[in-house]
């Protein structure tokens with residue numbers, strides 16, 4: 001039983017560090033996010049958050065529909 005607890009704690013520590021290293025990776029990627037200009041209001045937004053419609057980027061659904 002003690003061995004099981006030790007294994008669980010060891011796994012928790014391993015999981016914590018593994019999870020932390022995984023979470024650190026997207027942060028590095030955020031520095032390289034491409035900024036695109038909204039075709040409607042000319043606001044710059046991250047390309048992964050932009051709405052693409054008819055080959056153009058929009059900052060929001062409202063801009064995309066205008």
Ligand SMILES: [Zn+2]
Nearest residue numbers: 038041059063
């Ligand atoms: Zn816009």
